Amino acid sequence: MKAPGISRIVLGLVILALIALPLRSSGYIVHLLTLLFTFAIMAQAWNFIGGFTGYTDFGAVVFFGLGGYATGLLMLKTKLPFGLAWVAGALICLVFATLMGLLLLRLRGHYFGIATLGTSFGVREVIANWPSLTGGGTGISLPIYHFPNSVFYYIMLALLALIIAFTWRMSRERLGFGLRAIREDEQGAQVLGVNVLQYKVTAYALSGLFIGLVGGAYAYWITFIDPGTVFDVGITVEIIIMAVLGGAGSVAGPLVGAAILTFISEILNAYVPNAHLTVLGAIIVLVVLFIPHGVIEYLGLKRRLSFRAIGATLAETRV
Numbered sequence: 001m002k003a004p005g006i007s008r009i010v011l012g013l014v015i016l017a018l019i020a021l022p023l024r025s026s027g028y029i030v031h032l033l034t035l036l037f038t039f040a041i042m043a044q045a046w047n048f049i050g051g052f053t054g055y056t057d058f059g060a061v062v063f064f065g066l067g068g069y070a071t072g073l074l075m076l077k078t079k080l081p082f083g084l085a086w087v088a089g090a091l092i093c094l095v096f097a098t099l100m101g102l103l104l105l106r107l108r109g110h111y112f113g114i115a116t117l118g119t120s121f122g123v124r125e126v127i128a129n130w131p132s133l134t135g136g137g138t139g140i141s142l143p144i145y146h147f148p149n150s151v152f153y154y155i156m157l158a159l160l161a162l163i164i165a166f167t168w169r170m171s172r173e174r175l176g177f178g179l180r181a182i183r184e185d186e187q188g189a190q191v192l193g194v195n196v197l198q199y200k201v202t203a204y205a206l207s208g209l210f211i212g213l214v215g216g217a218y219a220y221w222i223t224f225i226d227p228g229t230v231f232d233v234g235i236t237v238e239i240i241i242m243a244v245l246g247g248a249g250s251v252a253g254p255l256v257g258a259a260i261l262t263f264i265s266e267i268l269n270a271y272v273p274n275a276h277l278t279v280l281g282a283i284i285v286l287v288v289l290f291i292p293h294g295v296i297e298y299l300g301l302k303r304r305l306s307f308r309a310i311g312a313t314l315a316e317t318r319v
Contacts, residue, residue, distance in 0.1 A: 018157055022150035030153050034221075036262045037156035038214055042235075043242035043254035044163045045210035048203040050240065051248030052176060054183030055105065055200065058236055059116030062123050063093045063208040065230035067215030069127055069134060072142045072225060082145070082220055090212040097208025101201035108186075117233070124231035139226025142219060152221045159217070160255075163210055168251045179203055183249070241280065245287050247294025256295055 022030050046060050070089030074080045080088070104115045128137045145151075170176045178199045181189035190196050219225045238261065239254075246257025264283070268276045291298045 015161070019154075022153055027149065030150055032262070032266065034149075034153045034156050036258055037153070037160045038218060039239060039242060039262065040255045040258035041156065041159050041163055041214050042211050043239040043246075043258050044160075044167060045207045045214075046236075046239050047167070047243050047248055047250075047254050048179070048207045049200070051243055051250070051253070052171075052179040052183065053200055053203045054249075055108075055204075056113045056240075057116045057204075057207070058113045058233075058240075059118070059120035060207065060211060060239060061231055061233060061235045062116075062120035063097060063211035064215035064218070064235060065120075065127070065225075065227070066096060066123060067093045067212030068219030068225045068230045069140070070212070071216030072140050072219050073134065075143055075220075076140065082143075086213070086216040086220070089216040090209055093212025093215075094205055094209040097205045097212075098201060101204035102197075105197060105200040105204060120231060120233065120236070124227045127231075128227040134227075137227060139224060139229075142223045142225070144223060145220060149221075152217060155217050156214075159210070159213060164251065164255065171251055175199065175202065180249070237280075241284060241287075245283065245294060247296030250294065250296050253294050253296045260295070 018033075021033070042060070042064065046057060049055050049057050067089050070092045071082075071085045074085035074088055075082060078085075100119060104112060104119070107115055127134045130136065131138075134140065178189065178194040181192060181194055182196055182199060186196060189199075215230065219230070242257035242261050243254045244257065245260060246255065247253025261280075261283075264279070265276065268279055272279075287294075
């Protein structure tokens with residue numbers, strides 16, 4: 001049997017095992033994996049703009065918080081069921097990301113990073129100081145759900161499968177090669193016929209959409225949110241570490257990074273909780289120094305394309 005066939009069989013078995021797991025495992029394992037899926041999705045979504053495009057977004061948490069608040073407020077104010085409110089909240093994040101992308105993605109380097117960080121702080125302050133709509137700094141309580149916790153496990157698993165499949169497809173299409181070209185040489189990408197601003201805004205909007213979906217589902221899962229929690233900049237730091245640790249700009253990297261960091265975090269929280277942040281900081285330093293392109297590339301599982309190879313592929317595809 002050929003290697004691709006074996007890979008498909010293994011992948012199928014892993015998927016079946018994950019689907020069946022809540023039926024046989026403890027609540028702790030289900031809860032832990034749900035959190036792992038949650039952060040893996042966000043790390044992969046950040047990967048669109050931070051990994052493939054090379055624009056480091058320090059304000060990705062704004063979509064997590066906005067998705068959570070949009071979903072919660074639509075359920076509370078308009079009495080929409082969760083499903084409709086969830087989709088509407090994600091679309092709000094998509095529109096917001098598109099508009100902000102058109103403004104912020106004209107900046108480059110650390111200017112863009114600072115601007116995204118400022119945006120997340122600004123949105124958090126608006127929500128914290130608009131008590132008539134958002135409940136202000138005290139937060140809001142969402143309606144209590146009446147179904148098993150495993151439902152959120154399956155929601156996050158489905159979202160993770162969707163975003164991995166989408167990223168795999170995108171990485172092999174013109175959009176993926178165009179984003180890589182922008183990362184390697186933005187001016188060169190323009191020469192190759194890439195509509196640079198359009199591609200960057202598309203990547204940023206996709207990032208906002210998927211993180212918004214996660215934020216909405218997470219808000220209903222925990223049933224209470226407040227600005228300090230869902231707009232915590234620490235969430236952005238964690239998803240960046242996951243993407244970089246696994247391999248930013250790859251399909252499997254963010255998932256691998258999320259699994260590694262979640263495992264490390266659980267051990268630290270169990271045995272040395274006071275050293276959690278210190279170890280995370282040390283991980284960042286070690287990754288940057290010794291495996292700057294992530295675990296995936298270090299193990300030889302990812303081939304980094306040269307700008308010339310990217311350009312040749314773009315030339316073969318339609319504009």
